[in-house]
Amino acid sequence: MQKKIIAASLAVAIAGPALAADPATLKWVSVPRTQITLFYPGQSTQEWMTSAAHRAGATGVNEGKNCQECHADEEADIGKTIVSGEKLEPTPIPGKPGSIKVTVQAAYDEEYFYLRASWPTNLKEAGVFHDYKGLKDGKWTTYGSNRTNKDVKSGAAKVSYEDRFNFMLGDNKGSVANFANQGCWVTCHNSMRDTPNEPTKDQVQAHPVLGKDGMKKSDIRKYLAETRTETNDVGGWDKLKDKSALDDLMAKGTFLDLWQARAYRSLPVGKADDSYVFQYRNFDSGKKPFDSNWDGEKKQPKFMFDPAKNKGAVALTQAQFRDPMAPKLDNTNSVPFDPAKVKDGDILPGFILNTKTDGSADDLNASGTWANGVWTMTFWRKLNTGQKDDVALAVGQAYPIGLAVHDDNVTTRFHYVSLPLKLSLGTKEGHINAVELK
Numbered sequence: 001m002q003k004k005i006i007a008a009s010l011a012v013a014i015a016g017p018a019l020a021a022d023p024a025t026l027k028w029v030s031v032p033r034t035q036i037t038l039f040y041p042g043q044s045t046q047e048w049m050t051s052a053a054h055r056a057g058a059t060g061v062n063e064g065k066n067c068q069e070c071h072a073d074e075e076a077d078i079g080k081t082i083v084s085g086e087k088l089e090p091t092p093i094p095g096k097p098g099s100i101k102v103t104v105q106a107a108y109d110e111e112y113f114y115l116r117a118s119w120p121t122n123l124k125e126a127g128v129f130h131d132y133k134g135l136k137d138g139k140w141t142t143y144g145s146n147r148t149n150k151d152v153k154s155g156a157a158k159v160s161y162e163d164r165f166n167f168m169l170g171d172n173k174g175s176v177a178n179f180a181n182q183g184c185w186v187t188c189h190n191s192m193r194d195t196p197n198e199p200t201k202d203q204v205q206a207h208p209v210l211g212k213d214g215m216k217k218s219d220i221r222k223y224l225a226e227t228r229t230e231t232n233d234v235g236g237w238d239k240l241k242d243k244s245a246l247d248d249l250m251a252k253g254t255f256l257d258l259w260q261a262r263a264y265r266s267l268p269v270g271k272a273d274d275s276y277v278f279q280y281r282n283f284d285s286g287k288k289p290f291d292s293n294w295d296g297e298k299k300q301p302k303f304m305f306d307p308a309k310n311k312g313a314v315a316l317t318q319a320q321f322r323d324p325m326a327p328k329l330d331n332t333n334s335v336p337f338d339p340a341k342v343k344d345g346d347i348l349p350g351f352i353l354n355t356k357t358d359g360s361a362d363d364l365n366a367s368g369t370w371a372n373g374v375w376t377m378t379f380w381r382k383l384n385t386g387q388k389d390d391v392a393l394a395v396g397q398a399y400p401i402g403l404a405v406h407d408d409n410v411t412t413r414f415h416y417v418s419l420p421l422k423l424s425l426g427t428k429e430g431h432i433n434a435v436e437l438k
């Protein structure tokens with residue numbers, strides 16, 4: 001009991017060393033708050049939405065009805081049904097709540113857009129740690145990872161994963177079909193990672209464009225139906241349109257902006273992960289806030305700590321696992337991995353942070369604070385970044401959006417999501433209405 005009280009009173013503030021104070025913290029008192037219920041979606045993909053299993057819902061969805069028309073205020077009930085494993089969730093997480101309430105505020109000034117979200121976390125601590133690898137009997141294996149990782153489930157590895165606040169944004173011309181009515185479900189398909197009919201690593205690697213000889217992917221993440229020649233019950237992950245058709249779509253703005261404030265992999269460097277959903281969940285161009293620290297061929301980390309900058313040590317000790325005072329591996333304190341320098345029991349972060357982001361990957365700022373059991377995460381970005389992989393915002397307009405939160409050391413589908421929502425800037429037509437900061 002005592003331990004719990006101590007943990008609950010610990011506050012964690014994460015802000016990038018390279019940045020001045022979060023400009024958004026200065027004026028929030030005057031910005032209206034909207035409370036939105038996010039629910040656990042399980043494997044409710046776009047194909048499920050339009051299948052007979054969704055009963056009367058499928059007809060409505062196919063006729064272009066918005067999910068809100070039938071399900072407004074049902075979020076908590078839907079989440080409760082799915083999280084229990086009654087439907088759409090073959091591997092329920094025992095005790096996980098079916099929904100959470102997120103408080104959202106949005107604002108803008110002449111140049112910037114600001115979005116802030118807070119929610120009470122299920123755990124009485126911040127999820128500010130991520131993947132770790134450990135050297136055991138001469139072999140690097142998973143030491144810490146998310147709650148549904150197979151080694152964590154078998155008890156071979158410990159639970160450790162970052163919390164996240166996620167924001168999906170479409171343009172105000174309806175360039176992505178059905179996003180306004182179906183929300184994030186337009187990106188979520190059968191045959192993706194952690195959904196029904198997930199392709200194997202070998203199948204993905206053998207694909208001429210997505211695989212080894214092309215984009216070098218080994219799993220399938222969010223994509224839009226527009227980028228496929230066909231989508232069907234098994235998903236259509238492999239039925240990619242040809243390059244010129246995809247280039248045309250991208251040039252027309254047929255993509256969704258996706259912002260993720262990641263408590264380990266982006267907030268410590270003052271950034272969010274700025275991505276976009278198109279034929280895959282792509283990172284924006286430029287140097288992003290984090291990279292994998294894993295060499296899949298050599299089956300060992302790519303980088304270790306520079307001993308000159310880490311009290312003589314090249315790795316973390318097990319006592320430093322999930323220790324808030326332990327250093328994070330980044331571009332300023334690391335050197336290439338040398339197997340001769342490590343010993344059994346050493347652990348190393350599975351990702352390396354970049355303090356110097358650039359290009360389009362650099363234009364989305366973010367900060368986060370966890371205190372008294374509540375996360376508050378803030379994004380701020382230029383209304384119009386001028387980048388081809390970002391959706392521009394303008395005052396007086398409204399945009400289709402979706403929200404999601406990864407809470408409680410989970411990843412992929414084990415998150416909470418919103419029904420389709422609308423964001424307005426300077427008008428009152430949205431679920432969330434951004435106001436001008438004066």
Ligand code: HEC
Binds near residue numbers: 044054060061
């Ligand atoms: C025309 C009305 C209608 C529309 C539009 C609609 N649904 Fe449904 N939905 C239903 C009905 C009816 C059920 C079945 C409820 C039951 O079986 O108890 C259902 C069930 C569900 C379920 C399963 C959980 C449960 O409680 O049964 C999910 C998840 C769901 N809908 C999500 C959505 C989403 C997301 C959208 C938008 C893409 C959507 N629905 C659009 C009517 C609709």
